[in-house]
Amino acid sequence: MSADLPQALPFMKMHGLGNDFVVIDLRAGGQPPAAGLIMRIADRNRGVGFDQLATIEADEQADLRLRFWNPDGSVSAACGNATRCIARYVMDETGRDRLSLRTDHGTLQAEDAGAGMTRVNMGHPVFDWRQIPLAQDVDIDHLPIPGDPVATGMGNPHMTFFVEDAAAVDLEGFGARHEHHPLYPERSNVEIVQVLSRDEILLRIWERGTGPTLASGSCSCAAAVAAARRGLTGRRVKVNVPGGVLHIDWREDGVWMEGATAHVFSGMLTPEWLSE
């Protein structure tokens, strides 16, 4: 082994309803990986594979500082399921039942919801077109796009379509096309929603920078907020995603999201692989 190989890089693999994450714990120090290394780790054949990579850092204002990246190396200010996974891990580690987590979308509160479930307040939805962001001032409840979608910001941009039959949508073609719609200068996450009742929806997801995923926290929040704004549901809904169930509750203090999490394994990226 040559003396100038990088050190091994420890990581954790976690998932929330199949929305999977590589988590790098930097609380003791160290820099987040550069975009090139993030893209290599994202490779499901030659790396580890993930929907998002997250780092945990120590923070002076909150209990933890979290950052998120997509497999294409782009940054996301919000990642609800990774936030829940990391909150659960640190609550188990410290014995605490509440944590504050600073993200690029503000400081979020997480709590133990009992029965192994973890709840996070994802903050207030954003309805200002400049902050979502959209390219121009349009009616966000009825975007000038075929299919009549709703625009919502959850720290990241969302475009939500309501359909009769979500299973009938060609998500690959539809999602890829709409992620890059010119109305969204920073691209968009795309949600296909089928309303089942006043308090239950079916959701299929195309994540910006990732593609189709089994679940997505911020997409579930955006879909629930959009359904409530359209008057199709109340503000508390059960969201059925391909990977399971999330419960969304749009309260006065923000959009709360509750569901299961898993810490699957801890591993090491080897010095040999890191230096390739």
Ligand SMILES: N[C@H](CCC[C@H](N)C(=O)O)C(=O)O
């Ligand atoms: N999986 C995440 C969302 C990632 C969003 C990301 N694809 C973007 O906006 O760039 C979640 O649970 O909220």
